[in-house]
Amino acid sequence: MSERVAAVILSAGMGTRMKSALPKVLHPVAGKPMIGWVLDAVAGSGADPVVVVTAPAHDTVREAVSGRAAVAVQDPPLGTGHAVLASAEALETWCRGGGTVLVCFGDTPMITPQTLSRLVAARQAADDPAVVVLGFEPEDPGQYGRLVLGPDMVLERIIEARDATPEVLSIRLCNGGVMAIDASILFDMLRRIGNDNAKGEFYLTDLVGIAHRDGRRCHVVTCDPLETQGVDSRAGLARAEAAMQDRLRAAALEGGVTMTAPETVFLTHDTRLAQDVTVGPHVVFGPKVAVEEGAEIRAFSHLEGAHVGPGALVGPYARLRPGARIGAQAHIGNFVEVKNAEIEAGAKANHLSYIGDARIGSGANIGAGTITCNYDGTNKHHTDIGARSFIGSNTALVAPVKVGDGAIIGAGSTVTRDVAGDDLVVVRGETKTIPGGGERLRQRNLAKKKTKG
Structure with missing residues (x-):
């Protein structure tokens, strides 16, 4: 004993x-x-x-x-x-x-x-x-x-x-x-x-x-x-942080994680990186992050309170906030922010989008510049996007709203009502052309400027 x-x-x-x-x-x-x-x-x-x-x-x-x-x-x-x-x-x-x-x-x-x-x-x-x-x-x-x-x-x-x-x-x-x-x-x-x-x-x-x-x-x-090593100053705290980061990185590498520039990656005490995860330079892991086998986190991404599924691709320059759940083989690309949202298997949001309080169904594609308008100034609302749906670039989805499986939303649309599965929706103002109007407007504005001067 x-x-x-x-x-x-x-x-x-x-x-x-x-x-x-x-x-x-x-x-x-x-x-x-x-x-x-x-x-x-x-x-x-x-x-x-x-x-x-x-x-x-x-x-x-x-x-x-x-x-x-x-x-x-x-x-x-x-x-x-x-x-x-x-x-x-x-x-x-x-x-x-x-x-x-x-x-x-x-x-x-x-x-x-x-x-x-x-x-x-x-x-x-x-x-x-x-x-x-x-x-x-x-x-x-x-x-x-x-x-x-x-x-x-x-x-x-x-x-x-x-x-x-x-x-x-x-x-x-x-x-x-x-x-x-x-x-x-x-x-x-x-x-x-x-x-x-x-x-x-x-x-x-x-x-x-x-x-x-x-x-x-x-x-x-x-x-x-x-x-x-005791800590009694901010400088000592910085030294302890550096030492702990070295220890955590070494453990991750020993566990089968690839880091192309480990000295630039920052981990948290509870970061969980599975075997065959690849982490690019300058990635920051905040608290409560788990990344499953074969996923890749590309350079300059920031993850906190997120779960990344097997084979998923995140970044570069992506931000996963608390509640982000990235499914297997899903893609979250550059300058995409995800918060309290599930991105199901194989879905893609590759460019310049904000997805918050949402579900993106499997195989769906989110076009560049798409945002979920989840906050009305008082409450948060949910957006549900069905499997295999296609959301055109620069779309605003005003929650609460649901887009059915297989639906297509035309680029530049502002969607305020539910869309049925397999429907095609385009929400745009009518195009009006005034021949020569641009030049006339320019001259009128110049005349006003001279009068004020």
């Missing part, structure tokens, strides 16, 4: 460098709040229960994690050790049964379940370490705390850069912040942390020294530096 695992996610930071009314951990990366990525990672490692530690003003954070984690409030903020101690009411009884508590940070969206699982496994090792710390080796160790190992590779101390000697600063192994801690002694050790330091705060890193004084061993598990 696997060991019991719980998690504490520290999210009480005010994020002042973000310069935002939105709490830092709620800023999205690939369409998901940062804390959502961390919650996913701890869930993937098997942690349950989970406690999120917040600041008193962070009602929105508590709402965001409701149903996924218990919440605790750190007030006032007195350091990372004090923050974990704030979870005592929610977690201390559980900890008496033993196990491991993971301590993570809500602003590290790149952390993975696999890394957290390795931390837990190391905590379960035969020598029963009190603490396992996540370490990494950055290109520039800079101001990171250093992990000082003994001859037997046991972690002896964590020394902050500002307190380090030149010899310690030469160490490249740095503190990634995340820890796996023996649950049975966690809160006892937390209450023994002192605050005799420049900031007068209680540091979680002091647990290593306390464990050693108690005769307990501490270990290090290393990871890719990317996973420890």
